[in-house]
Amino acid sequence: MRKIKAISYGVGNIGRDIARFMVDKGVIITGAIDLRNVGQDLGDVIGSGRKLNVQISDNADEVLAKTSADIALIAVATAMEKIYPHVKRCLEAGLNVITTSEEASYAWTSSPAIAAKLDQIAKENGVTVTGSGMQDVFWVNLITALTGASHRIESVEGRAMINMDELGPMVAEFYAVGRKADDIYAMIERKEKLPLGDEVVCLRMDLENQIAGLGLTTKSITESVRPIILDHDLPCKAFNRIIPAGDVTGLDNTIVIETAEGILFQATQTAKVYEPGEYDINEWLIRGTPTIHLRNDRPPTLLGTSSQIVNRIPDVINARPGYVTIDELPKLVCKVRSLEHYLTS
Amino acid sequence: MRKIKAISYGVGNIGRDIARFMVDKGVIITGAIDLRNVGQDLGDVIGSGRKLNVQISDNADEVLAKTSADIALIAVATAMEKIYPHVKRCLEAGLNVITTSEEASYAWTSSPAIAAKLDQIAKENGVTVTGSGMQDVFWVNLITALTGASHRIESVEGRAMINMDELGPMVAEFYAVGRKADDIYAMIERKEKLPLGDEVVCLRMDLENQIAGLGLTTKSITESVRPIILDHDLPCKAFNRIIPAGDVTGLDNTIVIETAEGILFQATQTAKVYEPGEYDINEWLIRGTPTIHLRNDRPPTLLGTSSQIVNRIPDVINARPGYVTIDELPKLVCKVRSLEHYLTS
Structure with a gap:
C-alpha cells in the first residue's frame, strides 16, 4: 500500500500542527511553502525532533512544479478572495486541496463566483477542494448528527x-x-x-x-x-x-x-x-x-482544527472531483491507523 | 413518487410514538400487530385523532400474508432471543426491519448465532435488518462524530x-x-x-x-x-x-x-x-x-427513540441487504420532508 504524499502550504501556528499530525499518521510530506523560515528544514520548524529533508520555500510555483503529491494542505488565510490563487495553483498542479479557510467551508453564497470557478478548475483536473477545520465536527457534523433525534x-x-x-x-x-x-x-x-x-x-x-x-x-x-x-x-x-x-x-x-x-x-x-x-x-x-441540548466545555479550538483537517485527508482524496463542502463528506471519525489505510482506491 | 408502506409490529409506549411519527412523515401504515387492543383502529390507539383504517391484529402471520409493505417497525422486546421469531417472519415476508431491540444494535458478539442467522435470512430475501433507537444518535454517532476531532x-x-x-x-x-x-x-x-x-x-x-x-x-x-x-x-x-x-x-x-x-x-x-x-x-x-468533553442534559430518552427510528426508515430501505449495524449506516439527520423523498431507488 503506497503512502499518501502531501504538501504543507502555510507553516504558521495551524500549519505546523497539521504537518506534525500528518507525519505522525504516516503521510510523507514532499514539499513545504511559507514566507517565513525559508530554507529551513520542515522537521526543525515543526519541532518533530528530526529532519524531514524538506526545505521550506517561498516559491510555490517551483515547489508544485518539481514535487509530486496527492494533496496540499493550505493554511494561509480566511477569506476566499485571499486563498483563491493558492488553491487554484494546487488544483491546476493536479493536487487535492484541504484549506483551513473558514469561508471555504461553505462559500456558495458568500463568494459564489470564486466557489464556482474553483469547482470548475477542480473538476477539470479530476481533484477535490474542501474547507475544513474546527467547524467540521463542532459546528456542523455534531449538530446535524443531533438532528437525527x-x-x-x-x-x-x-x-x-x-x-x-x-x-x-x-x-x-x-x-x-x-x-x-x-x-x-x-x-x-x-x-x-x-x-x-x-x-x-x-x-x-x-x-x-x-x-x-x-x-x-x-x-x-x-x-x-x-x-x-x-x-x-x-x-x-x-x-x-x-x-x-x-x-x-x-x-x-x-x-x-x-x-x-x-x-x-x-x-x-x-x-x-x-x-x-x-x-x-x-x-x-x-x-x-423533542427539544435537544448539547454542550462542549473547553472545545479544543486550536488542536481540533488541525486534527479534523488531517482526519479529513483520506475522505477528500476519496471524494468526487470538484468543490465539495463538508456536509457532503462521509462521517468524520478519528483515523486511528496510518492514513493510507483509509483510501478507497 | 410512491409513498413508503410500513407495518407497526408492537404498539406499546414506543410503538405508538413510532406510528404517530410515521403517519406525520407521510408513511402509509398498512398493518398493525399487537396482543393488546386487538380489533381497534390503529388511529384511535395512537391518538392520531382520525381512523387509519388499520385494525390491530394479534395474528402476525396473517397480517404479513395479506399485507404489502416496504418495512416493519418491530417494538416488542430487548433481547435478540426474544425478537428473533418476529424479525425472521418479517424478513421472510420480504420486509426490511428496524427493531427497537437494544441488543440488535450490535449483536455480533453477544448473540453471534442469531445475528448470523438473521444476516443470512435478510440476504436471501434481499432486505435489511437494523437495530436503532436512542443509542443511534446519543450513544453511538454523536461519540464517533466527536472522535473526528x-x-x-x-x-x-x-x-x-x-x-x-x-x-x-x-x-x-x-x-x-x-x-x-x-x-x-x-x-x-x-x-x-x-x-x-x-x-x-x-x-x-x-x-x-x-x-x-x-x-x-x-x-x-x-x-x-x-x-x-x-x-x-x-x-x-x-x-x-x-x-x-x-x-x-x-x-x-x-x-x-x-x-x-x-x-x-x-x-x-x-x-x-x-x-x-x-x-x-x-x-x-x-x-x-486533544481531550474532548460533551454533555447532553435531559436527553429525550423516550421520544428520541421513536424519532431516531423513524428518521432511519429511508436509510435502512436504501442499505445493502443483510444485518446492518448503525455504525455502517449513513449520517443520521432529521428527515424534514415526507420520508419517500429520501429513497435512492
Missing part, C-alpha cells in the same frame, strides 16, 4: 465563545478590543464591516453547511454585531494593558438564517477578552419535537 | 443516567429497586445476572458499535454491577412506597472494553430512582490529543 425542528440555535486574549494582538484588533464604544456604535450605525479584518464570521458558513446537510434551502441571511462593554476594568494580555470600564472588550456576532422550509437557524459567536473564570463554550439547542 | 485517542468514557421511577414497576424490579442490599451483594458474589429481567445493558452494544465505527477490534469485555444504596429514605413512584435507607435504589452497570489497538472504551449506565433535582444525563469524555 428530531422528529420536527423549529429552530437550531448555537453559541460559541472564543478568547481574544489567546489569539494575539492582530486578531484582538479585528474584534475591536480596546476601542471606544462610541466609535464602534458609529461604525455599526454606518453599517461598516465588523470584525475589522478580513475575518469571516465562521458561524454563518457553519449554519449554511448545516442547512445544506439537512437538504433545506436558505431564504434570508441577517448578520448583526454588538460590542461587549463592561462596567469594570479588564486586564488584556494581547495588548499588555488594562481595558478601562466602558471601552470595548470584544464583539458578539449573530447570524440568523431563515429557510424556505420555515426552520430558523441562529448562532452567536462571542469573541472577547475573557474575565477570570470564563472559558470556551460550544452550546447548541435544537428546539422542536 | 481526535488525533490520538487514549480512551472513550461515557456516563448515562436514567430514572427508574419513570419506567414503571416492571423495569424498576429488573434494576433491583427496593431490594435488600445484602441479597444483591450475594447475587453479585454468585455472578448471577443483573439486571434481573431480560434487559440487556445497552451501553455494551453502544461501545461495540463505536469500536466498529472506528475500525477497531474488541479484545476483551468486562461487565460489572454495583447496587446504589442511600443513607436516607427515598420515595418511589414506581412502587408507590418509600425505599428505606440502606435498601437498593438502583444499579450502576459498568462496561469496559479493551481493543487490540490499545484504546480503552468504558461506560457506566446508572439506572435508579432519582432524588429531588436529579435528571437524565449523557456525558462523554474522549481522552487523548
Whole structure:
C-alpha cells in the first residue's frame, strides 16, 4: 500500500500542527511553502525532533512544479478572495486541496463566483477542494448528527465563545478590543464591516453547511454585531494593558438564517477578552419535537482544527472531483491507523 | 413518487410514538400487530385523532400474508432471543426491519448465532435488518462524530443516567429497586445476572458499535454491577412506597472494553430512582490529543427513540441487504420532508 504524499502550504501556528499530525499518521510530506523560515528544514520548524529533508520555500510555483503529491494542505488565510490563487495553483498542479479557510467551508453564497470557478478548475483536473477545520465536527457534523433525534425542528440555535486574549494582538484588533464604544456604535450605525479584518464570521458558513446537510434551502441571511462593554476594568494580555470600564472588550456576532422550509437557524459567536473564570463554550439547542441540548466545555479550538483537517485527508482524496463542502463528506471519525489505510482506491 | 408502506409490529409506549411519527412523515401504515387492543383502529390507539383504517391484529402471520409493505417497525422486546421469531417472519415476508431491540444494535458478539442467522435470512430475501433507537444518535454517532476531532485517542468514557421511577414497576424490579442490599451483594458474589429481567445493558452494544465505527477490534469485555444504596429514605413512584435507607435504589452497570489497538472504551449506565433535582444525563469524555468533553442534559430518552427510528426508515430501505449495524449506516439527520423523498431507488 503506497503512502499518501502531501504538501504543507502555510507553516504558521495551524500549519505546523497539521504537518506534525500528518507525519505522525504516516503521510510523507514532499514539499513545504511559507514566507517565513525559508530554507529551513520542515522537521526543525515543526519541532518533530528530526529532519524531514524538506526545505521550506517561498516559491510555490517551483515547489508544485518539481514535487509530486496527492494533496496540499493550505493554511494561509480566511477569506476566499485571499486563498483563491493558492488553491487554484494546487488544483491546476493536479493536487487535492484541504484549506483551513473558514469561508471555504461553505462559500456558495458568500463568494459564489470564486466557489464556482474553483469547482470548475477542480473538476477539470479530476481533484477535490474542501474547507475544513474546527467547524467540521463542532459546528456542523455534531449538530446535524443531533438532528437525527428530531422528529420536527423549529429552530437550531448555537453559541460559541472564543478568547481574544489567546489569539494575539492582530486578531484582538479585528474584534475591536480596546476601542471606544462610541466609535464602534458609529461604525455599526454606518453599517461598516465588523470584525475589522478580513475575518469571516465562521458561524454563518457553519449554519449554511448545516442547512445544506439537512437538504433545506436558505431564504434570508441577517448578520448583526454588538460590542461587549463592561462596567469594570479588564486586564488584556494581547495588548499588555488594562481595558478601562466602558471601552470595548470584544464583539458578539449573530447570524440568523431563515429557510424556505420555515426552520430558523441562529448562532452567536462571542469573541472577547475573557474575565477570570470564563472559558470556551460550544452550546447548541435544537428546539422542536423533542427539544435537544448539547454542550462542549473547553472545545479544543486550536488542536481540533488541525486534527479534523488531517482526519479529513483520506475522505477528500476519496471524494468526487470538484468543490465539495463538508456536509457532503462521509462521517468524520478519528483515523486511528496510518492514513493510507483509509483510501478507497 | 410512491409513498413508503410500513407495518407497526408492537404498539406499546414506543410503538405508538413510532406510528404517530410515521403517519406525520407521510408513511402509509398498512398493518398493525399487537396482543393488546386487538380489533381497534390503529388511529384511535395512537391518538392520531382520525381512523387509519388499520385494525390491530394479534395474528402476525396473517397480517404479513395479506399485507404489502416496504418495512416493519418491530417494538416488542430487548433481547435478540426474544425478537428473533418476529424479525425472521418479517424478513421472510420480504420486509426490511428496524427493531427497537437494544441488543440488535450490535449483536455480533453477544448473540453471534442469531445475528448470523438473521444476516443470512435478510440476504436471501434481499432486505435489511437494523437495530436503532436512542443509542443511534446519543450513544453511538454523536461519540464517533466527536472522535473526528481526535488525533490520538487514549480512551472513550461515557456516563448515562436514567430514572427508574419513570419506567414503571416492571423495569424498576429488573434494576433491583427496593431490594435488600445484602441479597444483591450475594447475587453479585454468585455472578448471577443483573439486571434481573431480560434487559440487556445497552451501553455494551453502544461501545461495540463505536469500536466498529472506528475500525477497531474488541479484545476483551468486562461487565460489572454495583447496587446504589442511600443513607436516607427515598420515595418511589414506581412502587408507590418509600425505599428505606440502606435498601437498593438502583444499579450502576459498568462496561469496559479493551481493543487490540490499545484504546480503552468504558461506560457506566446508572439506572435508579432519582432524588429531588436529579435528571437524565449523557456525558462523554474522549481522552487523548486533544481531550474532548460533551454533555447532553435531559436527553429525550423516550421520544428520541421513536424519532431516531423513524428518521432511519429511508436509510435502512436504501442499505445493502443483510444485518446492518448503525455504525455502517449513513449520517443520521432529521428527515424534514415526507420520508419517500429520501429513497435512492
